[in-house]
Structure formats: C-alpha cells, structure tokens
Amino acid sequence: MQLVKALVSVHEELASWRQHLHQNPEIAYEEKDTSDFVAAKLESFGVEVYRGFGGTGLVGVIKGNLGDPENGKAIGLRADMDALPMSEETNLTYASQRPGRMHACGHDGHTTMLLAAARHLAETRDFQGTIYCIFQPAEEGGNAGARSMIKDGLFEKFHMDSVWGMHNWPGLEVGRAVAHCGAAMAGADIFVLTIDGKGGHAAMPHLTKDPVAAAGMCILALQTLISRQLDPFDQAVISLTKLEAGSAFNVIPATASIGGTLRTMNAETRLRMIAEIEAAAKNAAATLGCNVSMELRPGYPPTLNHESDALFARDIITDMLGADGLETSMTPVMGAEDFSFMLEKKPGAYIWLGAGLQSENLHSPHFDFNDDLLPIGASFWVQLAQSKLAQST
Ligand SMILES: [Zn+2]
Ligand SMILES: [Zn+2]
Incomplete structure (x- = not known):
C-alpha cells in the first residue's frame, strides 16, 4: 500500500480521536459535542471553519500554496x-457512554479520516486551489443532513467543482475499495x-x-409489478410493510391503508414505478368498488456516481492499494445514502472502503469501526484531493 507516511505514523493518535467520538455518540441534528470537537481540531490545524450549515454541520476551508488559490479548482x-438511536452491545473499553446512542455505522471513523486528511493538507498545502472539508449531520434517519446543508447555502457560499463521499464497508477486505460507475446505492x-x-x-x-378485501387485492397486484413490469436488467424493490384497517371483529371498516417503500436505482424507473404502484392499486381496488389515493413521501434519491469521477477514484485506489485493491464486481446495494443529494448538484463519486471480512455488519449493536482503515481513508482523501486539483481538464 502506498499510503501517506505522515498519516501512518500518527495511527494511534487517530485511533484515540475515533474512540473518543465512539464513546460520545450523538444522533441526527444533535451532533453538538461532535461538531465542537471537529471545529476545535480544525482550528488547531489552522483551518478556517464555517459553522451552522444544516444546524450542526460545518465546513473547513484549506487553500493551497501553489499558485493563486482563487484561480485554482475546488473540491469538496x-x-x-451522526450516530444511531440504538444501544451498543460491544463491551469495548470505549463503548458508548450515552444510553440509546451508538456509532454503529462507522461515522466516527469517517469523521476521523477526514479530520486526519485536513490536518495533513493544512500542514503541507502543496496544491493549487481550495479543499472544502464538509462535516455533515444527520445522514441516518431520513431527514437528510446533506440536503439541509445544501439548503443553507453550502454550494452557494463555497464553489466546488466536485464532491466526494466515502463509507467503510464490512464484507470487503481491508486494503480494497469500490467506486461504482453509476449507481452505488438505491433511492x-x-x-x-x-x-x-x-x-x-x-x-x-x-x-x-370492503376495503380490507380490496387491500388484499392491492397487495397481490403490487407483488407482480417488479416481476412483470420492470426490465429484468433494471432493479427495484417494493416492500409493503404496514397494513392498517378496522377496529371491531363484526364491522367491515370504511377505510384501510397500506404503507411501504420503493427502492430504485435510477430516476426514470423511480417515477415510472411510483405511477405503476398507484395505477395497480387503483385498478385492483376498483374491482371491489373502492377508491385509492396515494401519498408519496420522497426519501433519498439514488446515489449516482458520475462516471468520469468514479474512474478517477479507481485510478487513485489502484495507485494507493495496487491493482488488487480495486474491487469492481460488487453490485450496488438497495440501502440509501443522503450523499445522493450532493451528487445531484455536483459531479463526484461515493467510495466504499473495505472494513474487513471479520467486521460486524453496519447498524449491528456489535459493530465497531475498524481503526486499521484510518490511515487508508485519510491517505485516500489526501491523494484524491491533490490529484484532482492537479488535473488539467
Ligand atoms: Zn448507517
Ligand atoms: Zn453510514
């Protein structure tokens, strides 16, 4: 592995930052102590800090020393x-000290890797242009911290040519990484x-x-939408997860409701399947004389990597981790990710960094971020930022 040596030599210090964050998890929009910790670290590195984007979100700005930074490019x-509202069961010495709160998705590690990169980039500044380190709240839970930061003017205040995200990935070996060309995660x-x-x-x-019988017809009709209406080479999942009707055994109720989720990999399929769900339910219920109305609660869009940026990230992965370090056969997953909102506005890509075959799954009460990744992820940020800003086209 061709990691940044200065980052490898501070591995223990980085692990202590990460474990401090792990011990003090805060959930969506409550990341006050975390945000203070990040701001204090950035300021101690000599990085300009701008706070208050999406509530607890913040941005560190690092300008390069090569040439005029105002004439250079900019990268985010x-x-x-954020952590998750769940109880930790790891028994680690640095396990969560906050009941019902846990870093079970590794965002403690993501924050640390970017902080480590920020310190190195601020110390060296051997690039032309500007690097924006974006620390966002509330990735989990559906209320999109990324979208909140954008609404608060993230991309108006800071001009960025591209944005990049990274997530640790259990089930992929440490020292390997993925950059999908196209969809990485579903909407x-x-x-x-x-x-x-x-x-x-x-x-x-x-x-x-009878709306209960009609609900049964709707459920059956919706089961065949994916298998009969969708191109087998496209991907989507419809799961019906809530069913409500009735209050007495001897009364046929006037209404019933069915709730569920639709997961898709591209915008066109998403719109088409939304229309198909509504039409199939209306048609099925009409056979019993019932009407259907649909309420859509839009969630995170698909995370779509821009192809040239995914290829650029692949080159960095190969340079850093060797040809074996680049994993290209992993399919996208049906989970969703709010970095998608940033990729709707700017070119860029979202990378999975192997967390090891032994790692517990994300969101498990036994999960712990693998500290072996800290110098790898931080080195990736440094090398990506330097290379991208040096790119002539
Ligand atoms: Zn998560
Ligand atoms: Zn996560």
Whole structure:
C-alpha cells in the first residue's frame, strides 16, 4: 500500500480521536459535542471553519500554496458525523457512554479520516486551489443532513467543482475499495395507499364496499409489478410493510391503508414505478368498488456516481492499494445514502472502503469501526484531493 507516511505514523493518535467520538455518540441534528470537537481540531490545524450549515454541520476551508488559490479548482470532501438511536452491545473499553446512542455505522471513523486528511493538507498545502472539508449531520434517519446543508447555502457560499463521499464497508477486505460507475446505492421512497370503501355489518358484506378485501387485492397486484413490469436488467424493490384497517371483529371498516417503500436505482424507473404502484392499486381496488389515493413521501434519491469521477477514484485506489485493491464486481446495494443529494448538484463519486471480512455488519449493536482503515481513508482523501486539483481538464 502506498499510503501517506505522515498519516501512518500518527495511527494511534487517530485511533484515540475515533474512540473518543465512539464513546460520545450523538444522533441526527444533535451532533453538538461532535461538531465542537471537529471545529476545535480544525482550528488547531489552522483551518478556517464555517459553522451552522444544516444546524450542526460545518465546513473547513484549506487553500493551497501553489499558485493563486482563487484561480485554482475546488473540491469538496464529505464525512458524516451522526450516530444511531440504538444501544451498543460491544463491551469495548470505549463503548458508548450515552444510553440509546451508538456509532454503529462507522461515522466516527469517517469523521476521523477526514479530520486526519485536513490536518495533513493544512500542514503541507502543496496544491493549487481550495479543499472544502464538509462535516455533515444527520445522514441516518431520513431527514437528510446533506440536503439541509445544501439548503443553507453550502454550494452557494463555497464553489466546488466536485464532491466526494466515502463509507467503510464490512464484507470487503481491508486494503480494497469500490467506486461504482453509476449507481452505488438505491433511492428509497415511502408511500401510503389509502383505500376508501363503504363500511357496514360483517354479516351483510353485499351492502358494503370492503376495503380490507380490496387491500388484499392491492397487495397481490403490487407483488407482480417488479416481476412483470420492470426490465429484468433494471432493479427495484417494493416492500409493503404496514397494513392498517378496522377496529371491531363484526364491522367491515370504511377505510384501510397500506404503507411501504420503493427502492430504485435510477430516476426514470423511480417515477415510472411510483405511477405503476398507484395505477395497480387503483385498478385492483376498483374491482371491489373502492377508491385509492396515494401519498408519496420522497426519501433519498439514488446515489449516482458520475462516471468520469468514479474512474478517477479507481485510478487513485489502484495507485494507493495496487491493482488488487480495486474491487469492481460488487453490485450496488438497495440501502440509501443522503450523499445522493450532493451528487445531484455536483459531479463526484461515493467510495466504499473495505472494513474487513471479520467486521460486524453496519447498524449491528456489535459493530465497531475498524481503526486499521484510518490511515487508508485519510491517505485516500489526501491523494484524491491533490490529484484532482492537479488535473488539467
Ligand atoms: Zn448507517
Ligand atoms: Zn453510514
């Protein structure tokens, strides 16, 4: 591995930062102590800090010493800072000290890797242009800290030519990484179908329009949408996860509702499947004389890497980790990621960094970020930023 030597030599110090964050997890939009920790570190490195983007989000600005930074390019590197509302069961000496809060997705590690890169880049400044280190709140939970930072003017205040994200990835060996050309993660939307019928006595169904029976027809109709309406080479998942109707055993209710999620890998399929869900439910319920209305609660869009940037990231991975370090056969996953909002606005890519075959899964109460990744991820940021800013086209 061709890592940045100065980052390898401070591995223990980086692990202590990471374990401090692990011990003090904060969930979406409550990352106050974490944000203070990051700001204090950045300021101690001589990095300009701008706070208050998306509440607890902050940006560190590092200008290069080569040439006029104002004439150079600019790049955004993003880390997520939030933990999950769950209880830790690791028994680690640095396990969470906050009940019901846990860094079970490794955002403690992501924050540390970007901090480490920021210190090195601020010490060396051997690039032309500007590097923005974006520390965002609330990746988890559906309320999109990335979107909140954008709404608060992230890309208006700071001009960036590209943005980049990274996530540790259990199940992939340490020293390997993935940069998908195209979709890395799915988009996820919630929908609720309300079925209106006509209630009445359970003994006289012919005088009603039974929304419970209609819900059954809708469920069956929706099961065949993916298998019969979608190109087998495209990907989507519909899962019906909530079903509500009725309050008494002898009353046919007037309404029923079905809730679920739609996960898709591209914008076109997403819009088409939303329309298909509504049409299939309406048609199915109509056979029993019921009406259906659909409420869509848009979630995170698909995380779509820009192809030339994914290829650029692959070159960095290969330079740093060797040809074996680049993994190209892993398919995208149906989980969603709010870095997608940034990739909707700017070119760039989202990288998976192997966390090891022994790592517990993300969101497991036994998960712990693998500290072996700290110098690898930080080196990737440094080499990516330097190379991207030096790129002539
Ligand atoms: Zn997560
Ligand atoms: Zn995560």
